[in-house]
Amino acid sequence: MKKCWLILVLAAVVFGFNLEQSWAYAVADSFDYPVGKPDGTGYNKTFGWGYLEYTYGGVYHPGEDWNGDGGGNTDLGDSVYAIANGKVVYSGNCGSGWGNVIVVKHELANGDDVWSQYAHLQSRRVGDNDSVNRGEKIGTIGQGYNNEYRAHLHFEVRKKKRGPCDWVTGWSRDEVKNWYYEPSDFIDNHREAAEPDMAVSELWINQNDQEIAGNRSLKVYPGENITVKARIKNKASDSATTESKVYYYVSRDRYFDHNDEIIGEDSIKTLEGGDDKWEKEFVLAPNKLGIYYIGVGVENDYDDNSDNNFSDEDDEIGVIEVVPEYVYIPESGKGLEFLSIIISFILNSNT
Numbered sequence: 122m123k124k125c126w127l128i129l130v131l132a133a134v135v136f137g138f139n140l141e142q143s144w145a146y147a148v149a150d151s152f153d154y155p156v157g158k159p160d161g162t163g164y165n166k167t168f169g170w171g172y173l174e175y176t177y178g179g180v181y182h183p184g185e186d187w188n189g190d191g192g193g194n195t196d197l198g199d200s201v202y203a204i205a206n207g208k209v210v211y212s213g214n215c216g217s218g219w220g221n222v223i224v225v226k227h228e229l230a231n232g233d234d235v236w237s238q239y240a241h242l243q244s245r246r247v248g249d250n251d252s253v254n255r256g257e258k259i260g261t262i263g264q265g266y267n268n269e270y271r272a273h274l275h276f277e278v279r280k281k282k283r284g285p286c287d288w289v290t291g292w293s294r295d296e297v298k299n300w301y302y303e304p305s306d307f308i309d310n311h312r313e314a315a316e317p318d319m320a321v322s323e324l325w326i327n328q329n330d331q332e333i334a335g336n337r338s339l340k341v342y343p344g345e346n347i348t349v350k351a352r353i354k355n356k357a358s359d360s361a362t363t364e365s366k367v368y369y370y371v372s373r374d375r376y377f378d379h380n381d382e383i384i385g386e387d388s389i390k391t392l393e394g395g396d397d398k399w400e401k402e403f404v405l406a407p408n409k410l411g412i413y414y415i416g417v418g419v420e421n422d423y424d425d426n427s428d429n430n431f432s433d434e435d436d437e438i439g440v441i442e443v444v445p446e447y448v449y450i451p452e453s454g455k456g457l458e459f460l461s462i463i464i465s466f467i468l469n470s471n472t
Contacts (some may be wrong), residue, residue, distance in 0.1 A: 146207055146253075147252070148206060148229070149206045149207055149227035149229055151311065152204050152255070152308045153202070153204055153205070153255055153256055153308065153312070154305075155187065155201055155202055155203075155274060155276050156187050156189075156196075156201060156202070156274055158256050161305075163189060164187050164188065165188060165190055166185050166187060166188075167188075168186070168188040168192060169188055169273050169275075170182040170185075170186050171186070172185055172303040172306075173297060173298070179290075180289050181289065181294045183289050183297050183301040184276050185276050186275055186276075187276055188273045188274075189272075193271060194272040195272075196262050196273070197243065197263070197264065197272035198243055198244075198261045199262045201239050201259055201262060201274055202255075203225055203255060203256065204225075204227075204255065204278075205227045205255045206254050206255050207226050207227040207237070207253055208226050208250065208252055209224070209225055209226075209247045209249055209250060209251045209252075209259075210224050210225065210226045210236070210285070211224040211249065211285035212224075212248050213285070215266075215285065216266055217267075218266065218269070218288070219265065220240065220241045220265040220266040220269070221240075221241070221242035221244070221245050222238065222240045222242065222286060223245055223259055224239075224285045225239075234282075235278055235279065236279040236282065236283075237277065238275075238277040239260060239274060239275075239276060240275035241263050241264065241265040241270060241272075241273065241275050242261060242262070242274075243260070243261045243263030243264070244261045244263070245259070245260045246258060246259050246260055246261075247259045262274050277301060278303075278307045278308075279301055279302070280299070280300055280301060280302060281300055283300070340442050341442070341444075342443070342445075343410065343445070344406050344408050346404050347404065347406070348404055349415055408443075410443050410445065412442050412443075413442075413443065
């Protein structure tokens, strides 16, 4: 019987160890805001207590109160999100002063831990020991215990482990600073640099001072100067803070690779989210007869898994066809089309 008990105890220890391992969660490699993800859009901290403000209750406020821009209870029931990857260490009701509270533990890339607290919630969507991802909905904005307050989110980022319902009564300002980060400042300092999501938004080919949109076949003379103009847009909502290269090239087939002629390249260091401020013009004078694909692509859309091609949806391509000058017929012209085709075929077959 003693052996059986020993086996059971050992099994429990091993099982418990493995269970603990199963609670492993992803490192918090970047942080976003807990409302209006990812940037707090539509919310503010002006209607409630800010970090270290001295409240009517006689304490230095250890967190931030987030409210919807509409004020009052217009944000009641709005989504609350995990600010980073982590594990829920508490999900429960702390009673008066708090109401529903969630605390998430986050492991930083350097091995340090921080704890984010979300309070006064109307509802909780996660439980103890749940793993959560950055931007995952974990609850909704409420009014605290028995609707004590106007709807808002009380939000903290703790430097050290504390009880989920612990408050800072009697603490000095310095004591609060030693235990709590300024939430928004911490998030801003632990965000990934905004990645550019550049794409060519418009492409024109200029012929005889008339702009013709890209992706339309255009007939030109050998050696005729053709001006190509491209406009780049940052599709991301954030500003691009990393450099992105733009290539413009000529290809004899529709897909660009490094065997084609790269006419040039440029770099974009900063472009506001949603804006398309960057423009570039370049001149071509193709001499050989035939069809050419003029392309403009952006480095961040480059697809290494597609035979060194830019991604199809973001790489803009214009098409020109170089034909002999004496059989050139403008697109608006009429007659002689059939003769032109025959002569062009004969000349092309001899080149």
